[in-house]
Amino acid sequence: MQVSVTGRHVDVTEAMKQHVEDKISKLKRHFDHVTDIHVILTVEKLEQKAEATVQISGAVLFADDVQEDMYAAIDNMVDKLDRQIIKHKEKVQSHR
Numbered sequence: 216m217q218v219s220v221t222g223r224h225v226d227v228t229e230a231m232k233q234h235v236e237d238k239i240s241k242l243k244r245h246f247d248h249v250t251d252i253h254v255i256l257t258v259e260k261l262e263q264k265a266e267a268t269v270q271i272s273g274a275v276l277f278a279d280d281v282q283e284d285m286y287a288a289i290d291n292m293v294d295k296l297d298r299q300i301i302k303h304k305e306k307v308q309s310h311r
Contacts, residue, residue, distance in 0.1 A: 216249050223257040225285075231256065234286060238293040239267075246300045248272040256285060265292040274303055 218239055220232050235254050243249060250270050257264040265288040266279035278295035282288040 216243060216252065218252045218254065220254045220256065223255060225256055225258040227256060231285065231289075235289055238289060242269070242293070242297060242300055245297065246271060246304050249300075254289075256289075258285075263288050265289045267292055267296060269296055269300070271300065271303065273307060276300065276303065 216239075218236055220227050220235050222231075235256075239252055239254070242252075248271050250272070252267060252269050254265065254267045257266070261283060262281050263283060263285040264279060264281045265285065267277070269276040269278075276296060276299045278292050278299065280288045280291040280295065282291065
């Protein structure tokens, strides 16, 4: 699993990068076939935005979140991705 973190109008600190990688690592618990994750952190005036594109076998998932705190935006974005991955996994494994 390859994780890349990019910042727009913000310098991505080592602490931010480590927080993203720690949160993203929990996605691997639900689905092993995650190949590539690209995270973009953006600051626009008072809004902190975190968005991610995840490439998994059979689909490309996208989630984003806007908060006043960057770490809260990252947490909410990862929760959204987690729900999408679980839904995709159930869809792939259904034996209808």
